[in-house]
Amino acid sequence: MSFPAAPPAVPPVVRRLAAGRPVQAVWANELGGVTFRVGPGAEFIKVARTGVFDFTAEAQRLRWASAHLTVPAVLDFGVEQDWAWLRTAGLPGVSAVHPRWVAAPDVAVRAIGVGLRTLHERLPVRACPFDWSAQSRLARLTAAGRANVGAPPPIDRLVVCHGDACAPHTLIAEDGNCCGHVDLGTLGVADRWADLAVATLSLQWNFPGHGWEAKFFAAYGVAPDPRRIDYYRRLWGPRISTQAKLDAAFGAEHASAVAVAGRYLCRSQASATPAF
Template sequence: MTDWFPVSKGRSGALVWRGDGVYRKDGPPADIAAEAARLTWLAGQGFPCPAVADHTPGRLITTALPGRAGDDPGWPAAMRPKLAAGLGQLLRALHALPIEGCPFDHTLTQTIAAAEHHAHTGQVDLTNLDPAHTGWSADRLLRQLHETRPADEDLVVGHGDPTRSNVLFTDDGSPTGVLDVARLGVADRHNDLAIATRSVGSADVLAAYGLSRPDPAKIAFYRLLDEFF
């Protein structure tokens, strides 16, 4: 029998446990099912991510990937540009996957509807907003979201939440894979870039990604959209 040791608690309330070469996530059944399906699909594309070892309602067990998360406090400051570049490289590879084969929809039609639902049901954490939105109400966030919605979407297979904590790296800063893919799906590339460049040095991420000048209006919009999740 595997001994489980607590690791973290996610924003959705999911609890993560570490075992011998495996991790266990306990959380809302719908969220766990969404992540299991996405991990299975992503692994089938040959993209580095944990493999699903077992999945039951509300519980997901995955294999452990090598490396440590980009937000590990043990990283020296001198490694930060290398980690940022590694994140940009990983996103470039993910966004190169063909969208035609991806069965998961994270386009604005879906995400804005979900944002509206979260706003109307009190699921927006107003105590943890970006500095640009500090003090805003859910209604104000939602009005701004509708007013600044982009007219078009540059679609790719996106991770949905590519923060430092959701990417693992070797000791030399090379990325080994992604975690927490419950929001993976077809979306505008700026959704990932907005979150990634907020998490680490934007210049290094963008240089490695190969897009030196992303659309600033889209970056602002997708950071606003992230406040609802």
Template sequence: MSIPVSPTVAPERVRMLAGEADVVCVWQNELGGLTFRATAPGMESRYIKWGPLNAETSMRDEAERMRWARRWTAVPRVIDQGEDARHEWLVTAAIDAESAVAPLWVAQPEIAVPAIGRALRRLHDAVPAESCPWSWSVPDRVENAARRGIVVPEHLRDAPPIDVAVVCHGDACCPNTLIDDGGIGVAHVDLAALGVADRWADIAVAAMSTEWNYGPGWEDTLIDAYGVAPDRERLAFYRELWNAT
């Protein structure tokens, strides 16, 4: 996943969804997915997410989870969602904040990394696991991988005992936290895998991704900002599971 370094032509579907608005590609992923910001005078700014149909998660799943989670935590408001035979799309209202890997925050990891950790803790504390209709448990992740032809090693099918069950983000990499001008993590995006799991499933991915985005040495800063001591066993397990699935 990365911020485009050169102009990207908007697909026809994106142009249709944008109407008269100007569109600029702000994000792309390794699966061919693109996210565009659409702006026009007098119109609410919005984001149009478009990409090929994906066996792991779907934008339909994401829209459903975002609508549900908005009752307790800050996520973008869903405006539209759809799909055709090959592609899917999701249109959401903009939030007045930037991705934690925007250039401003990549240059200030001492602000961004703690903001990500604190925002993840607020998400876990706010959204009620007991009423969440989705799971992101180890067995469910192993089953999802199998449907995509991925064989998960046996030692990753037996997770450590659950520390605290929470509603996990499901892809808590640093780019999916939005940080406002004051350096506070205020919202989350990309919630297609949201579901109940051990909180370390999210913490491990968030901490691991600090090295990808800010360089080495920031993992424990994120965990400290989350408010727990590092659990090396669970961190190692959930990092390996992430890479295997």
């Protein structure tokens, strides 16, 4: 999915890493991070203001997951001036929300469901050093946030979760099958419904006009669990209200750049959410 005709400015660190190769902004998230394609797609560079992102965690998770799953290879990462950055090798395929697949939502939704099931089955829970449990996430909320979300339901099945299983993070090959996953910065062990709830929530935003949840659950191979879906969507909610903090911290220039770039469509409609 591309940006409009007026993309955000390219930070100096991206130009340095590109070393004269062409650079194109290809995505931005709601936290102000921007991803640039370098050259003909062989490399990607993610950047974000320091204090907003620490790509160390994502680099560690990508390197661990790469032994079991198709994910971007980490080439390098670091901090330069006021930018954190992560450079990865490109993968075949395009995002599930690329216009090609938005025009074929039945294919895209099946690929997302099958792809997430594959991720959950291939990543070894006992060997995973990363935690994304409800308890660890609740501990990072304010008291008001914890009270709003409540206590988690009993665990259905522990898996290694993607941690941000929104539709854009599934890559789809020419044949319509999932061929990889990206943006694994919060990957960790948790109940599988922590991913399933968010994945189906994102379908409402990325493939509007039709209820695709049933097809997703059929592709994944599980019946919907309304109680767990509701809980993990409420737990997801607190991460949505971060944009105002970023705008206040970095000013109108930052807000404008992100607005031009566009934000992920995976977000909650709830306007009143507790803060981290």
